Amino acid sequence: MIQLKEVTKRYQTRHGMHEVLKGVNVTIGLGEKIGILGRNGAGKSTLIRLFAGVERPTSGQVERSMSISWPLAFGGQFQGSLTGLDNLRFICRVYGVPYDDKIEFIQEFAELGKFLREPVKTYSSGMRARLAFAISLAVDFDCFLIDEIITVGDARFHNKCQTELFDKRGDRTFIIVSHEVHKIREHCERALVLKDGRLWDFTDREDAIRFYQELQ
Amino acid sequence: MAVTYGTARLWEGVRIQARVIGALLLREVITRYGRHGIGVFWILLEPMLFTLGITAIWYAVKLHAVSNLPIVEFAVTGYASLLLWRSATNRCVKALEPNLGLMYHRYVRFHDILITRCLLEFTGATASFAVIVVVFYFLDVVRLPADPLYMVFGWLLLCWTGLALSFIVGAAATFSDTVERFWHVVNYLALPTTGALFLVDWLPHHFQDLVLWIPMVHGVEMVRHGYWGDAVVTHEDPLFMMAGNLFLMMIGLTMVKMAERRIELE
Numbered sequence: 001m002i003q004l005k006e007v008t009k010r011y012q013t014r015h016g017m018h019e020v021l022k023g024v025n026v027t028i029g030l031g032e033k034i035g036i037l038g039r040n041g042a043g044k045s046t047l048i049r050l051f052a053g054v055e056r057p058t059s060g061q062v063e064r065s066m067s068i069s070w071p072l073a074f075g076g077q078f079q080g081s082l083t084g085l086d087n088l089r090f091i092c093r094v095y096g097v098p099y100d101d102k103i104e105f106i107q108e109f110a111e112l113g114k115f116l117r118e119p120v121k122t123y124s125s126g127m128r129a130r131l132a133f134a135i136s137l138a139v140d141f142d143c144f145l146i147d148e149i150i151t152v153g154d155a156r157f158h159n160k161c162q163t164e165l166f167d168k169r170g171d172r173t174f175i176i177v178s179h180e181v182h183k184i185r186e187h188c189e190r191a192l193v194l195k196d197g198r199l200w201d202f203t204d205r206e207d208a209i210r211f212y213q214e215l216q
Numbered sequence: 217m218a219v220t221y222g223t224a225r226l227w228e229g230v231r232i233q234a235r236v237i238g239a240l241l242l243r244e245v246i247t248r249y250g251r252h253g254i255g256v257f258w259i260l261l262e263p264m265l266f267t268l269g270i271t272a273i274w275y276a277v278k279l280h281a282v283s284n285l286p287i288v289e290f291a292v293t294g295y296a297s298l299l300l301w302r303s304a305t306n307r308c309v310k311a312l313e314p315n316l317g318l319m320y321h322r323y324v325r326f327h328d329i330l331i332t333r334c335l336l337e338f339t340g341a342t343a344s345f346a347v348i349v350v351v352f353y354f355l356d357v358v359r360l361p362a363d364p365l366y367m368v369f370g371w372l373l374l375c376w377t378g379l380a381l382s383f384i385v386g387a388a389a390t391f392s393d394t395v396e397r398f399w400h401v402v403n404y405l406a407l408p409t410t411g412a413l414f415l416v417d418w419l420p421h422h423f424q425d426l427v428l429w430i431p432m433v434h435g436v437e438m439v440r441h442g443y444w445g446d447a448v449v450t451h452e453d454p455l456f457m458m459a460g461n462l463f464l465m466m467i468g469l470t471m472v473k474m475a476e477r478r479i480e481l482e
Contacts, residue, residue: 011480049481053322056477070320077320081247093239094321096232 002028002051002068002143002173007060008197009046020046022197023060028173030066030142035184035205036177037212038194044177045071047194048145051175066142066173072132080121084112084131087120088138095139102138109160110134130157137164143173181209236323240332248336259336263303264344267295285415285448289358293443294412296345297371297436301378301410302403304337308382309389309399312479319481326476327469330386334379342371362445370438373454376461377431383468387475411436416451424451431460 009021020043028034038044048071049055050062070077078087088106092099107116110130112123120128136144144165166174166187177194178184184191184205191208193200195215202208249255271291308330318324352358361367389395407413411433416424427433428451437452 012478052320054320054481055479068322070322077317079243079247079317082243086243086246090239090243091321093242094236094323096235 003063005061007057035188035191068143069141084116146176259340298412299341304334304378307333308386367442374435380464387471390475417449
């Protein structure tokens with residue numbers, strides 16, 4: 001379970017403090033598939049970083065009682081001068097899981113071929129995203145945080161994600177943030193809308209989508 | 217599955233931190249030294265060349281004519297001690313920016329990055345000191361330390377100072393870019409005051425009182441006391457140094473905590 005209680009987040013800007021989140025309350029249980037809709041700049045990535053625990057709230061509480069992935073985004077989490085394989089080893093060491101038996105899976109899933117042993121800075125953004133996804137599957141979390149990433153790959157990669165993530169790991173929690181309604185409809189049972197620094201909860205996914213679409 | 221969650225207990229925290237620092241060490245060695253050529257041996261070689269160079273210069277300008285102390289031993293103990301805090305702080309003054317991507321992993325904390333960089337520098341400085349002393353001993357250039365245990369004690373206290381200072385400048389550098397430029401200057405200008413170039417006993421009394429406020433001076437005195445035994449007069453106060461280190465460490469930890477709260481990922 002992840003629980004946010006009265007969470008606020010403010011950032012220092014040149015024009016003073018900017019409040020991105022103004023008191024967010026939400027509880028997400030094990031196995032839930034949550035979609036969070038929000039327009040550009042609504043604070044989606046900030047929210048996902050708070051879920052992940054890589055940034056701390058300005059006030060309020062975040063409680064976690066399941067293992068949560070890092071925010072799977074466009075591969076900013078990799079060291080460019082290291083190879084894909086080095087990055088796999090590093091991340092496995094940090095999370096305390098073995099990596100030897102994962103190399104084959106990573107190579108196959110991420111479709112990197114010999115590039116697995118090349119520096120990540122030579123990768124395309126699609127390759128980075130695939131590597132990020134593959135490594136997170138290797139560590140095997142209870143909850144996956146996904147920041148728009150599914151939009152990166154092509155149709156084939158999309159299908160693979162569908163199988164590996166949403167079919168084989170269907171018992172896990174997914175929190176997907178996106179500004180695209182159809183992604184949320186495809187993967188999520190429950191949808192929330194991030195607007196004006198607050199998270200709007202709906203009992204019916206379609207109500208959330210309607211609410212979101214009326215914003216635009 | 218080894219991933220832990222919830223309120224981690226203390227030992228669990230220690231275990232995670234050891235794991236993270238281990239991973240960071242391996243990563244840092246590869247990114248910094250690469251896999252080609254002699255690679256990881258540069259950790260040892262870099263400080264060694266530095267110490268040897270300085271020793272050679274001092275020897276060449278006949279500093280040994282000034283004092284009756286063995287110049288090589290004087291230079292090696294001074295410069296190796298100096299390297300401990302000097303290179304550690306220099307490596308930590310801009311530690312966050314190139315590692316910001318790592319902060320995407322909840323277990324990786326800013327202080328882990330600083331500790332990792334310090335450990336590498338300490339390892340290099342210590343190994344190079346040991347190699348120089350052993351090699352020179354067999355070449356009949358230096359003697360072995362009279363009281364190795366006391367020397368190691370001083371050495372460890374100097375490492376502690378280096379770590380505390382690294383926390384301070386590492387955190388300060390995240391608040392303002394000016395800190396980095398400023399620190400390199402301070403670091404250089406502080407060089408003559410921190411004990412590498414003199415024995416406290418050589419100084420006039422009022423200067424002695426002044427320099428003994430600097431923790432590093434006590435550390436270098438200890439290292440030399442340990443090296444030469446009672447053949448020289450030294451003025452260190454290990455308790456004062458420990459108190460000073462504790463004080464610096466508390467400032468450092470507070471600043472790192474403050475810096476961490478302000479970290480913004482891309």
